[in-house]
Amino acid sequence: xxxxxNSKEMxxxxxxxxxxxxxxxxxxELILSAFLRQEHITAEAMYHQLAKTDPHLGLATIYRTLNxxxxxxxxxxxxxxxxxxxxxxxxxxxxxxLICTGCGKIVEFENCDIERLQxxxxxxxxxxxxTHRLELYGLCSRCRH
Amino acid sequence: xxxxxNSKEMxxxxxxxxxxxxxxxxxxELILSAFLRQEHITAEAMYHQLAKTDPHLGLATIYRTLNxxxxxxxxxxxxxxxxxxxxxxxxxxxxxxLICTGCGKIVEFENCDIERLQxxxxxxxxxxxxTHRLELYGLCSRCRH
DNA sequence: GTATCTTTGAGACGGCTTATCAATTTCAAT
DNA sequence: ATTGAAATTGATAAGCCGTCTCAAAGATAC
Numbered sequence: 001x002x003x004x005x006n007s008k009e010m011x012x013x014x015x016x017x018x019x020x021x022x023x024x025x026x027x028x029e030l031i032l033s034a035f036l037r038q039e040h041i042t043a044e045a046m047y048h049q050l051a052k053t054d055p056h057l058g059l060a061t062i063y064r065t066l067n068x069x070x071x072x073x074x075x076x077x078x079x080x081x082x083x084x085x086x087x088x089x090x091x092x093x094x095x096x097x098l099i100c101t102g103c104g105k106i107v108e109f110e111n112c113d114i115e116r117l118q119x120x121x122x123x124x125x126x127x128x129x130x131t132h133r134l135e136l137y138g139l140c141s142r143c144r145h
Numbered sequence: 146x147x148x149x150x151n152s153k154e155m156x157x158x159x160x161x162x163x164x165x166x167x168x169x170x171x172x173x174e175l176i177l178s179a180f181l182r183q184e185h186i187t188a189e190a191m192y193h194q195l196a197k198t199d200p201h202l203g204l205a206t207i208y209r210t211l212n213x214x215x216x217x218x219x220x221x222x223x224x225x226x227x228x229x230x231x232x233x234x235x236x237x238x239x240x241x242x243l244i245c246t247g248c249g250k251i252v253e254f255e256n257c258d259i260e261r262l263q264x265x266x267x268x269x270x271x272x273x274x275x276t277h278r279l280e281l282y283g284l285c286s287r288c289r290h
Numbered sequence: 291g292t293a294t295c296t297t298t299g300a301g302a303c304g305g306c307t308t309a310t311c312a313a314t315t316t317c318a319a320t
Numbered sequence: 321a322t323t324g325a326a327a328t329t330g331a332t333a334a335g336c337c338g339t340c341t342c343a344a345a346g347a348t349a350c
Binding site: 166167168170172173201202203204205206209227 | 306
């Protein structure tokens with residue numbers, strides 16, 4: 001907890017809260033610190049994970065808080081299957097996803113060349129990129145047969 | 146309708162049906178011909194669209210049929226927001242999006258170099274790409290100031 | 291034509307997410 | 321430290337989307 005209390009993500013959250021007249025609560029701190037340990041997680045999964053240490057934390061609060069993180073730019077929601085995955089944006093640069101439409105397997109990757117081209121495209125259109133999302137859908141080697 | 150009755154997509158569907166002991170129905174023909182006119186559509190949108198000409202066509206039938214098209218390789222489901230988009234696989238020109246987080250402006254673009262790199266990444270991981278989604282979020286020139 | 295097996299349509303159902311609301315907590319101003 | 325206005329929480333109801341159920345209708349092979 002102490003580790004996340006002074007992290008740059010916590011600072012980002014504080015700024016976002018201040019800017020929008022929102023308040024820093026015990027739950028928001030707790031959920032942030034749990035979130036920062038994950039690369040991506042669903043609300044349900046986090047609910048079960050936190051139930052061990054805080055049995056009264058409500059599922060609605062987790063949904064609300066993860067959506068708050070999205071607003072603050074700390075998380076990014078991604079819909080897969082019937083659920084929403086909340087991706088940790090701060091994890092080692094940004095990683096993208098290869099998603100198998102057959103079995104749902106997800107492979108993460110990073111590609112600097114693609115990122116550089118994205119910057120070029122954005123610049124050509126007068127944009128400065130804050131974040132991006134790239135998902136490649138296809139069949140993995142196993143499902144292709 | 147006559148135009149789709151002999152299309153190659155219709156032939157693909159016929160083959161799939163034959164191979165799985167399924168039947169060609171009036172509804173399946175109707176939904177296919179409507180689907181082929183779209184780049185991508187939701188079941189709900191198609192329901193409203195077809196309600197004009199065929200008020201008794203059930204929503205469940207549309208879902209079932211669009212999923213059938215996915216099995217047959219004619220369509221591909223993609224989760225977007227809270228809904229499922231059914232993409233027309235035969236439509237090739239895929240475009241990506243630049244989205245301004247300030248004003249919501251959306252600019253469409255295409256970039257062959259990025260697409261080529263995507264193929265490389267996929268191949269390196271044993272995937273064959275069916276489709277992709279690339280969204281760049283940032284500030285447009287106007288909102289940056 | 292008829293038997294058989296699939297499909298349809300209408301609504302019930304179930305999973306995931308959001309809305310509701312009284313009670314509690316935060317935080318800025320005393 | 322106390323107070324008071326405003327935000328947040330937790331429990332649960334409600335909502336939305338997509339699938340399942342099942343009796344009636346339709347398609348295909350014989």
